[in-house]
Each structure stands twice: as structure tokens, then as C-alpha cells.
Amino acid sequence: VTTMAEALKFNTAVSELMIFLNKIKNEPEINTEIWKGFLKILAPFAPFITEELWQKVNGYKEFSKQNSIHLQEWPKFDEDKVKQTTKTIAVQVNGKIRGEIELTDNETEDTVKAKALQNQRVASFVAGKQITKFIYIPYKIVSILTD
Incomplete structure (x- = not known):
């Protein structure tokens, strides 16, 4: 959102x-820090x-400028989270x-190939045959051609 706002792409942000x-609306409870x-x-x-919501979530009884949401530090993106x-x-x-096969983010083609060949059904169709071509379209499909 930060990058989009800086690029003036407000609708996208x-x-x-x-x-x-929409993802969090069905949660039974939302962490206060996430909400803030x-x-x-x-x-x-x-x-x-x-x-208005900021004043309520922080329990402020009266509005004061130093408590304004607009003077708070902008949240930092933490990639580890x-x-x-x-x-x-x-x-x-x-x-x-x-x-x-199940893939996680940043899988290399070699690990994708290994996972595909470890799948029992795939292995049964490849067994005893020479793989002539291995095609991997990232996060879409794996195609193995044999002779």
C-alpha cells in the first residue's frame, strides 16, 4: 500500500x-496492534x-493533537513476518x-523437478523411460516429455 500511495495509485492502494x-473480517478476534x-x-x-476509531481504540477521552493518528509513525513493512x-x-x-505437487515461494527449477519426480503417480509414468524435456512454467504447470 505504501508503494502504491507513493506512486499516486490511490485506487489500487x-x-x-x-x-x-475482507480477509480479516471473519476472524473472531483481531490483534489490537494489527488493527492500529x-x-x-x-x-x-x-x-x-x-x-475517530484511533481515539476509541486507544481509549482517549478527549481529542488532543499529540494523540492524532495523523501524527503517528507510518508502519514499517517487516518481510520476516x-x-x-x-x-x-x-x-x-x-x-x-x-x-x-505443492510448491512454496521461491522454489528453483531443480527442486520443482525433484518434487515432480517424487510424486508416485508421476514416477510410475516416467519409470524406465528417458526424460527428453522438462518444462516448468513457474507456479502454473510442469510438463515432462519422455521417449
Whole structure:
């Protein structure tokens, strides 16, 4: 959101905030620090309502300038806190889907190939054959061609 706002892509930034809000709206409880960070990021786009919510979430009885959300430090992005996501992709052998594998972020082609060949169904279709071509379209599909 920060990068989008700096690039003056406000619609995209607000869209990302809405996506985040839709993800957390069904949570039974939201961590106060996460909520405060969300309010800080939302503040430039919805200044009045975020100010009101900021005052309430912090338990301030009266408004004072030093307590304003607009004078708070902008949240820092911590890459270590980002969860690694997994994605399931299909593995084809000679043009037919023969299995699926789970991939995490930043997998190399070698690890993808190893995972594909470790899949029991895929291995049964490749057993005893020479692999002539291995095609990996990142996070989309693996295609193995044999002779």
C-alpha cells in the first residue's frame, strides 16, 4: 500500500486495503496492534473516520493533537513476518495430467523437478523411460516429455 500511495495509485492502494479487510473480517478476534497498523495506513484515504476509531481504540477521552493518528509513525513493512504461501500445480507427462505437487515461494527449477519426480503417480509414468524435456512454467504447470 505504501508503494502504491507513493506512486499516486490511490485506487489500487484502497483496493489492497479492502482485500485485507475482507480477509480479516471473519476472524473472531483481531490483534489490537494489527488493527492500529491498519488504521494508520487507512488514515490518508479516510481521515475523519480513522481519527475517530484511533481515539476509541486507544481509549482517549478527549481529542488532543499529540494523540492524532495523523501524527503517528507510518508502519514499517517487516518481510520476516510474511508467511510463505504454497500453491498446488499440475504435473503433465506426455501431455496428460498425471499428478499434482505443492510448491512454496521461491522454489528453483531443480527442486520443482525433484518434487515432480517424487510424486508416485508421476514416477510410475516416467519409470524406465528417458526424460527428453522438462518444462516448468513457474507456479502454473510442469510438463515432462519422455521417449
